[in-house]
Amino acid sequence: MTDNASLQSRRVAAVPRGVGNAFPVFADRADNAEVWDVEGKRYIDFAGGIAVLNTGHRHSKVVAAVREQLDKYTHTCFQVLPYEPYVELAERLNVLAPFKGDAKTIFFSTGAEAVENAVKIARAATGRPGVIAFTGAFHGRTMMGMSLTGKVAPYRKKFGIGMPGIYHLPFPTGDVTVAESLRALEFLFRADIEPGQVAAIIIEPVQGEGGFHPAPVELLEALRKVCDDHGIVLIADEIQTGFARTGKMFGIELSGVEPDLVTVAKSLAGGFPLSGVIGRAAIMDAAEPGGLGGTYAGSPIACAAALAVLDVIEEEKLLDKANRLGEKVKGAIAKAAQRNDTVAISGVRGPGAMVAFDIVKKRGGNEPDAEATKRVTQAAIADGLVLLSCGVHANTIRILVPLTVEDEVLEEGLGKLEKALIAANG
Template sequence: MHSTPLAARLEPAAAADRNQLLNARRERAVPRGVASATQVFIDCARNAEVWDVTHRRFIDFASGIAVLNTGHCHPTILAAVERQLQRFTHAAFQVTAYEPYIALAERLNAIAPVRGPAKTILFSTGAEAVENAVKITRAATGRDALIAFNGAFHGRTLLALALTGKTAPYKHGFGRLGGEVYRAQFPIEHHGISVDASLASIRQIFLSDVPPERVAAIIIEPVQGEGGFHPAPTALLQGLRELCDTHGIALIADEVQTGFARTGRMFALEHSGVQADLLVTAKSLAGGLPLSAVTGNAALMDAPAPGGLGGTYAGSPLACAAALAVLDVIEHESLIERAKLLGDKARSRLASFATRTDLAPIGHIRGLGSMIGFDLLAGRGTDEVRQGGAAAVVQRAHRLGLLLLSCGGRGEGIRLLFPLTAPESIVDEGLDLLERALQAD
């Protein structure tokens, strides 16, 4: 674990209204379409702690939306980026290739749960990687159609947005979305959707909407992110693998939010023992630098012609250096085991909160490792969720000094995403603040 610098990093105290002044500037300069969960402007951060421009301290249970599994400013990652910074900052892999890209591809090929010999191509964002995974499967299969799930989140670009299974706020006003996409049900027990019903919904798509021989890929998050942190049951993933094998369909696992030790495995798909044809990663891959990847079966990956894939900033050398360091940190600091330890601690506290009558009623505690979600309930002794109930808790947490995010299609869920490098004392402090935020009105 790395230490948290304090006074050495902070400037003299700013006026208490500096956040408000910056918000006023933001409103004049930045369109409303990019929203922020808080009114806080960050000044500096270390590991699981953040300081805003007024020097107020926050515990970070958001990790930049699951980007900082290795914490803010991990010294090993900073050192790797600084070394690369002194060599070159950009080349464009399509112009002059460079070793960090190759080295990272080799390491991802060795660890990704995909079938057969693997190859990797690098991009910049999760949505970009999702769209290129689709391009690869279409080139490999000669098919167009795609199947995704209710509640899925695969990005905001047009084709990724078509795959995303949530309308508000992502799809409003953007007209016709790209691609031929069909929607399957995602199994959630308290929503009354079983694995059998989910698989039946795909078979119904084959009967009523598109024949399986026109489907290029089925894409799934092994744990839904924005949709509510619902793990995909092993039986579902096994059933998808069987369907894909039967009909020559590619199975794409979107591990953008679940990847890199977050769930107590390097990748969430490993919990099921199922292998994908293509694996999409991003977020925590490079410790805060923009980088994403598609890793997949070599024969599929080689389907697009030379020049059909790429991007000017795709596989930035600085980000590749950071990602190689991230993989070292995960190994050397045993972050897979740490995800299990910290996740067990959080689940235990949440279970105790669920029994309390002086706290808002919560339930449906779920997740793998340190990717944990729970719902605000409409009342005690019911499975009915409190629609929009997470917002007030999240805002109270922010006021108390805890950065927290909501999730779920009805605004009912809260997700915990503390850095896996966080000291147990900091996680305990954050859970104490969450307890206070849940205190009944």
């Protein structure tokens, strides 16, 4: 019989250590918010494939759409022989775009590709090279994505100097205020690059890997004005926040600020590799024919899955459910934080069902405790709960349970979370 230990040995021998694994637990099958490993042990999934499974593992409508497409064709390359699912999905996303006016959408395979191409489109539209990002941001592991990412370890460590023309501003969390972030932007324009050489500013409406910190509305409004004043493209990276996770289709909608380009991926296609850039039509048309695309970009299988995902979000009212689910999760965490036998908890936060909290060294304090955070995730997995950490100090617990989770499974998972918080305090 195949077991986790033997598969882990094979994995260590065959796969480089540069790709990490949160847990040496090998999946065998999954359904909605539950996973079973190769040894038959059941887990409740509070990770959702890192925000990929807002509609759960193997949603019946997504699976049916994929099976139907499989019987037609699996690949032609959109640049050779185009196909309707790509066009239909673009049409639907254009209607959903979080800005006024005409929109166009192009598809790729991964989030990093979406980010790279958003930068290419912005550079084509403006004729400028510079791009501004933020500390704590995560935009992918390609060379451009790594360069934009505002965290050295592990994403930039050993990989040399990033791409030229990339600048970082402090993101307003902790001791950093919005005023200080904007002051840093003023300094940047004076010392390093003039506004007329900046193609784009890219920001996550809620930082993902950085610790689930929402971008303050005041900051987003100020960035919108700066972009308008200087002809800079504002890019909202919605790869982790998109498709109902925050209680809106896109996280930027919570602010009322309209971006120029939006990068999407993760939960767009319910577990199938698909990403894209949605943008203002005039900007999207700046690149020359042949300048954008990819052999697998916009896979017909993934497009079919994504069309089903959009149906599920609408039919099952997942925007509303995300808000209800998030309140229930935050309430359970706040209740656990009142106990005297758990690890110290602070900063319960997040819009909709994009929920996080910090583990700190003592109650009422704010000193990060990365070791205790690791004990929490280890205690959780031992008890059958898949739970991930994140944050610049590795002390944030993030919850990305599928929005389609059954009530009883959610309650069971929250019970396991509380037990892990207690066990980690032992």
